[in-house]
Amino acid sequence: MDTFFEFFSFADPNIRYVVIGSLLLTGSSAIVGSFTFLKKKALVGDAVAHSVLPGVCLSFILYGEKNPIILILGAFATGWLSLILIDIISSSSKIKEDTAIGLILSVFFGIGIFMLTIIQKSGNAAQTGLDQILFGKAASLVGNDLIAFAVIAAILIVSVWFFFKEFTLLAFDEDFASTIGLPVRGIELLLTTLTVLAVVIGIQAVGVVLMAAMLITPAAAARFWTEKITTMVWLAAIFGAFSGLAGAYISYVAPSMPTGPWIVVVISTIAFVSFFMAPKRGILYRLNNQRRIKKQINDENILKALYQLGEEEKNFFEKRTMAEILTKRKFVPAALKTGLRRLKREGYLKNQNGYWSFTKAGKHKGQRTVKLHRLWELYLTQYLHIAPDHVHDDADTIEHILTPELEARLEKLLNYPTLDPHQSEIPYR
């Protein structure tokens, strides 16, 4: 607990540097990453992260010493070049985009490694630490780095804020953006530039591979919680910033622990929780929803079978056994049993010594399902000219989904018909 207060009092300037640096870095790259994510180009961040290495080496070879600004310029140049090349390769040959990304990423990085080893063997003492750019050094950020971070983060955030509408349009509807006269190429180039900037800066803190995560993962996590892009970008920034803070804290408490990977583990955990737990889009919600719909279909089919039995014998409130229901429609016996019990609980059925019968509400519900089925069959034969013997399966699916509004429209469209294509009566209440 002591370390907790020590850390969060931010009294130690080193802690301040690391925390502020990580926050700026993770927050701003999450914001830029949101747009590359929405453009379905999440992996270009990975490509850029690998492609900056030859640029760094080249500027070192040309300049002869480690000047941060020159190195960043070099990194920026090859990072940018890599995206342009990916674009050229995938647009002017049969090579697909993912292959182009993987190709450029690995070849650029290979060239970078090759140059790096040549530099290391050249005996120039100034090169020591050049390879830190591969793995990052978030825990040893100093004041100068922080100023660079702050400037770049400000550029990123301000540009996104300024071009928010344009980026949004580009992400969702590029064709529309160009028809209303937006300079699509220019905006795309700006987004590319911002991505490269974020990567070039971020890489020095978290390293090559993990930089890709800082662009992709917060956006992917945020996407699960909202349909609104503004909310999504905010959420991504908050998730990113939180993981930056958490990563810095963990490596403070356990000094042998690397900051960058911990940032990634934290943000990944947030993402996995989002994938599973988020309302509406989360995996658990979806599975649950599927189960609910399955239950509903099962139950409506039971009511339908009971209604059809009633129709045959002109007596809807007769008591029936499970065996009788099974003659009308195939059910898994266990599913039939739980369905019957559930329907009783919900007040649609009554049960006396193992005999099942409709309540009024149950008959009404069964009747509606049958009606929808037959209306839809009629609609398919009349309006889509599908043969009557081909419409049953389709109607069996749609009858569970049709809303009362659609029901009313169907009735009106078909002019309140009395018979379906198979000459069965369409029951109205």
Added chain:
Amino acid sequence: MEALQIILAGSLVAIACGLLGCFLVLRKMAMVGDAISHAVLPGIVLAFLFTGSRDSVTMLIGAGAIGILTTFLIEFFHKKGKLQTDASIGVTFTWLFAVGVILVSAFAGKVDLDQDCVLYGEIAYVPLDLWITDSGLVMGPRVLYITGTVLIILIAFIVLGYKELFLTTFDPGYASAIGISTAVWHYLLMGAVSLTTVASFESVGAILVVALLIAPPATAYMLTENLKKMLILTSVLGVFISAGGYYLAAWLDGSIAGAMASVAGLLFMLAFLFSPGNGVIYKSISRRSKPATDPS
């Protein structure tokens, strides 16, 4: 002798990666190969920790399992979570790689493994790492046996499963109609990628594995449409890349793995520009000459 051993090891790895890469590139799964080759890192570290040895079969199995887990997670988030494929790949492999790096840091004293060696690999050590039997007989570089075995397994896999791999790659609908499970072959292929990656890891490093998985097949793809020709061409390119990379590295005194990746990139660039039929230059010439020959 040393040069020959290194070039041979490089060629074996390059052919193995390239053959698999052909299927990955054609299936638009190039980045899945990239993802696996990074994501097996925690598997390798854990296997080191549990078995304490570098060359045990357990290590291959452990890392192979993580490789399969990677593809499973990518599929799972994509299918069940409706996450777009590229994001699903990115989230999964960066997470596993981060876990791997943390494991390396946490057990740095106990595992004979560091980040440099994982990322670059050091093929230059091939002639030094010898397989010596209990009776003291020197059998030659260990890596040659490992990569050789992997290559034989792979070739057997591709020859025996050629029809299935072909169909599930080009016409998955037809394949499943005649009873070939696309899922089974997907996971078999991914298992093969994991196996190859792990076996190649310590000899050439993660990044060269990715380069060799993608660059030679992409180059061959620029030159032919025929899968069999593409596989053969890829193997030839693999040998050329290995030899070319070795001599380039020897000349400029740099990393062999890096030089091999550079040569691979150079070859792709040549094919991209000059391929007869598919190259950029051929296309622009035929486009320019078209209006003259075309009466309309």
